Structure formats: C-alpha cells, structure tokens
Amino acid sequence: MNDVIYMDNNATTMVAEEVIAEMTPYLGRLYGNPSSMHSFGGQVGGKIAQARARVAKLLGCLPEEIIFTSCGTESDNAAIRGTLETIPQRRTVLTTRVEHPAVLSTCRQLERHGYAIVEIAVDKQGRLDMDQLADSLTDDVAIVSVMWANNETGTVFPVEQIGAMVRARGIVFHTDAVQAVGKLPMKLSDLPIDMLSLSGHKLHAPKGVGGLYVRKGTRLSPFMLGGHQESGRRAGTENVPGIIAMGKACDLAGANIEDENTRVRQLRDRLEAGILQTCPGSMVNGDTENRLPNTTNISFEYIEGEAILLMLNRFGICASSGSACTSGSLEPSHVLRAMGVPFTAAHGSIRFSLSRYNTEEEVDFVIEKMSPVVNRLRELSPFVTA
Ligand code: PLP
Numbered sequence: 001m002n003d004v005i006y007m008d009n010n011a012t013t014m015v016a017e018e019v020i021a022e023m024t025p026y027l028g029r030l031y032g033n034p035s036s037m038h039s040f041g042g043q044v045g046g047k048i049a050q051a052r053a054r055v056a057k058l059l060g061c062l063p064e065e066i067i068f069t070s071c072g073t074e075s076d077n078a079a080i081r082g083t084l085e086t087i088p089q090r091r092t093v094l095t096t097r098v099e100h101p102a103v104l105s106t107c108r109q110l111e112r113h114g115y116a117i118v119e120i121a122v123d124k125q126g127r128l129d130m131d132q133l134a135d136s137l138t139d140d141v142a143i144v145s146v147m148w149a150n151n152e153t154g155t156v157f158p159v160e161q162i163g164a165m166v167r168a169r170g171i172v173f174h175t176d177a178v179q180a181v182g183k184l185p186m187k188l189s190d191l192p193i194d195m196l197s198l199s200g201h202k203l204h205a206p207k208g209v210g211g212l213y214v215r216k217g218t219r220l221s222p223f224m225l226g227g228h229q230e231s232g233r234r235a236g237t238e239n240v241p242g243i244i245a246m247g248k249a250c251d252l253a254g255a256n257i258e259d260e261n262t263r264v265r266q267l268r269d270r271l272e273a274g275i276l277q278t279c280p281g282s283m284v285n286g287d288t289e290n291r292l293p294n295t296t297n298i299s300f301e302y303i304e305g306e307a308i309l310l311m312l313n314r315f316g317i318c319a320s321s322g323s324a325c326t327s328g329s330l331e332p333s334h335v336l337r338a339m340g341v342p343f344t345a346a347h348g349s350i351r352f353s354l355s356r357y358n359t360e361e362e363v364d365f366v367i368e369k370m371s372p373v374v375n376r377l378r379e380l381s382p383f384v385t386a
Pocket residue numbers: 010011070071072073074076100102147149150151176178179199200201210
C-alpha cells in the first residue's frame with residue numbers, strides 16, 4: 001500500500017503517468033510557439049489540434065467548440081462575464097446557492113456592479129428547487145449558471161431538464177462541469193447546454209489548464225484580450241504542455257469512465273457503508289440517488305472535521321472537511337449551510353473523493369482507522385456528555 005492514501009480527488013488529482021509521458025517533450029525540446037510560421041512551431045499546433053479533438057470526443061461535441069483556458073475558474077468567469085457583455089440590456093444572473101466560489105464570487109462582484117443575482121435554493125438532500133428556478137426565468141435573465149455536480153457532496157443536478165427549461169425561454173445556459181467531466185458520460189451535441197466549464201487537474205492532468213465548451217452559434221465576448229489564439233476567443237500564448245496533457249487525460253478518462261461508474265463507485269459505497277456501520281452518529285450529506293460515483297460527504301456529530309482530518313493525516317490518509325477557518329472560527333461550508341445541515345453535524349463533515357487509483361485495501365484501511373479516530377474525538381468533545 002502507498003504511504004499516502006489519497007482520497008481528496010475533488011480537490012486535485014494525481015497526474016497520470018501516460019499524461020506526463022505525452023506532455024514531457026513539449027516542456028523540453030519541442031518548445032515552439034504554435035502561432036509561428038515555421039514548421040518547428042507548426043508541429044506543436046498539430047498537437048494542440050489533437051488535444052482539442054480529444055477533449056471534444058470526451059464531451060461529445062465538435063473540436064471547434066472547445067476553447068482552452070488556464071483553469072475551471074477562468075472558464076466560469078469567461079462564460080458569465082462574456083455572455084453579459086453580449087446582452088447588456090439584461091441585468092439578471094440566475095445561479096444556485098451551492099456553486100463553487102468561481103461562480104459565486106463572480107456573481108457577488110456583478111451584484112456590486114448593479115446586476116441582480118438570483119441564487120436558487122436546495123433542499124436537505126442538496127436537490128435544486130426546480131419550482132423556484134422555473135419562476136425565476138424572467139425576460140431580464142441573461143444567463144443561467146448551474147453546476148453539473150457539486151464538489152462537496154457530489155450531488156448531481158438535472159442539467160438536461162434545467163437546460164430544456166432555460167432554452168425554452170431563449171436564455172443562455174452555462175454549467176460548471178469541473179467535477180462531472182470524466183466521471184459522468186456526456187454527449188453535449190444532444191444536450192440543451194450552451195456552455196460548459198472543465199478543468200485539467202480534476203481529471204489527472206496538471207494544474208493550470210482548463211476548457212470552455214461554447215456551443216456553435218452561442219455569442220460570447222472574449223474575456224482575455226490580446227493575440228489571435230483560440231480563434232480570437234481567448235488571447236494569450238497557449239499552455240502547450242498543459243493542453244496536450246489535458247487532451248491525453250480526456251482520452252484516458254473516456255477509456256476509464258466505465259470503471260469510474262462501476263469499480264470506483266463500489267469502492268466509494270464500500271467506504272461509506274463501512275464508516276456508517278462502525279461510527280455511530282454519522283450520516284451522509286447530499287443526494288445519494290443522484291451523486292458522482294467517487295464522492296461521499298459524511299458528517300460525524302459533535303466533533304470537528306479539522307480534528308478528524310489531522311488525525312487521519314497521521315495515518316497518511318488525505319481527505320477534506322466541509323468547514324473552513326474564517327477569522328479564527330470554523331464556519332461550516334456554504335453548501336452544507338444551504339442544505340440546512342444542523343450546526344453540530346456540519347462542523348464534523350468529511351469529504352472522501354476517490355479515483356481510479358484507489359484500491360480495496362486502502363478503503364478497508366480507512367474504515368479501520370475511522371472509528372477509533374471518531375471515538376477518541378468524541379471523548380474529548382465538550383458537546384458530548386457521558
Ligand atoms: N468549479 C468546481 C465545481 C470546482 O470543484 C472547482 C475546483 O475545485 C472549480 C470550479 C475551480 O477549478 P480550478 O481549480 O481549475 O480553477
């Protein structure tokens with residue numbers, strides 16, 4: 001077994017060996033600029049075209065519908081801000097309470113600049129309030145941005161249904177699919193989605209590369225201005241090794257998506273069941289019916305997530321907690337708060353997010369370590385009385 005048991009794949013993933021092999025020459029001897037006229041640069045351009053085709057294949061769209069960016073955050077910003085520029089007369093953005101900060105912080109800034117932001121609520125399982133969504137689709141809405149899958153709970157939103165509702169009102173629909181790409185099969189040519197964000201480092205490519213799908217015919221003002229790269233839709237000399245890496249990673253993700261939805265899902269289910277069984281006062285957060293195959297978010301009542309993480313860290317186990325330290329106090333995440341998870345449970349929430357590199361042996365090791373950790377912390381908890 002590895003020294004590190006990595007179950008924090010929604011934060012970032014290990015770069016696949018095949019991906020490193022594919023990108024390495026472009027960090028070294030093949031350093032040409034794809035915009036150059038000479039063939040030394042030209043051969044790099046060919047590789048970028050191959051990467052674009054590979055990303056498009058995984059998403060089920062046309063290569064020319066993919067714009068390479070620097071990360072998922074940039075893709076989200078570009079989609080929202082770039083759309084608003086094309087429809088200045090519309091002043092409302094519709095999103096959800098549980099989006100990643102890449103979308104929520106963008107919306108908060110837009111609000112300061114006079115836009116109206118409507119954040120759709122979720123229920124206790126993290127499911128979207130579809131009635132509120134339907135009622136909010138007014139003629140003033142420029143763009144609807146709803147994530148495909150939640151990074152904290154893994155809850156999957158019904159993007160096809162949402163896209164159909166949004167399209168029927170002639171509004172642009174963007175989805176942040178940073179956590180969904182490579183984990184859920186998708187065919188964008190058949191879906192009512194106008195724009196979609198993805199990120200390389202969530203699917204075994206390195207950090208610093210992302211993508212934005214823009215359906216043919218969708219109007220979008222460029223976010224980054226400068227040269228003519230990406231057909232004028234995103235200026236800046238390309239992150240050549242990163243793009244090549246993301247192309248290869250998408251290729252591998254396509255080949256492994258079946259495994260993700262069978263073996264990885266079974267590992268996640270085994271981990272979840274094992275923990276629930278051995279740790280009293282634990283419960284799963286999120287919509288267990290519609291969930292990413294690799295994610296489980298578990299609350300342990302009356303103890304703090306940070307303390308659990310520190311103790312797991314001693315065994316080399318990497319996971320995440322659902323609370324963040326803000327100004328000295330631990331605040332439960334905005335996602336768990338939006339779901340109305342009780343304070344005593346939200347504080348003690350841990351996210352395990354697996355990948356195809358995890359094994360049954362690792363899962364069993366984590367289950368074995370979890371209950372002594374939880375019992376020990378409960379003994380120390382001021383909230384638990386004997
Ligand atoms: N959107 C979601 C749902 C995410 O989980 C993340 C990263 O955690 C992002 C956007 C941001 O992606 P990046 O780290 O590539 O900027």
